[in-house]
Amino acid sequence: MRFFHNIMVRTLSFLLETSMAVLVLDVLLGVVSRYVVGKQVSWTEELACLLLVWSSFFGIALAFNSRAHLGIDLIVNMMGDAPRKTAATIAHLVTLTFTVVAFLYGGCFLLHKAMFVTRNVMPALQIPDAVMYLPIPVCGLFILYFEIRNFAADLRGTDEKEA
Numbered sequence: 001m002r003f004f005h006n007i008m009v010r011t012l013s014f015l016l017e018t019s020m021a022v023l024v025l026d027v028l029l030g031v032v033s034r035y036v037v038g039k040q041v042s043w044t045e046e047l048a049c050l051l052l053v054w055s056s057f058f059g060i061a062l063a064f065n066s067r068a069h070l071g072i073d074l075i076v077n078m079m080g081d082a083p084r085k086t087a088a089t090i091a092h093l094v095t096l097t098f099t100v101v102a103f104l105y106g107g108c109f110l111l112h113k114a115m116f117v118t119r120n121v122m123p124a125l126q127i128p129d130a131v132m133y134l135p136i137p138v139c140g141l142f143i144l145y146f147e148i149r150n151f152a153a154d155l156r157g158t159d160e161k162e163a
Helices: 002-037 044-065 073-077 081-118 135-156
Strands: none
Touching (some): 002 135, 044 135, 073 081
8 A cells, every 4th residue: 555655646746846847947938938039939828827727736635645734733732632633533524525525526527517518728729628627636536545544544543654
């Protein structure tokens, strides 16, 4: 299981690093073409937007792996052990529910609508705009996996790296 987990984290890290590197190069190309050549390359802005969306979702998924997502730790840390465990369990259940409903169900619904109903194309890149919505369910699966892993580690009382 640890091998599978490491593959997932490495894959997400690689995708995040690659998308960020391409994003930086794309924005640099857009700026140079605008101010040096005098006319911006037409597809740089659209690609930057697409890469920003993908990078954001990769980062969100990786944050769940390392438990770096936002939380209200101040109040929880003032609680005793039993209320803290109850609050953590509630937080995990809410997060799991939100991930399934918003990321998986909502993301798949949105992706289906973009692919089969509206079928819009991004004007400069000439690719379906569904690629803008694809990271929602894809990264939702990663988030679901990491959250289940974290929840199980909390129930066992172990560090998720030991699991």
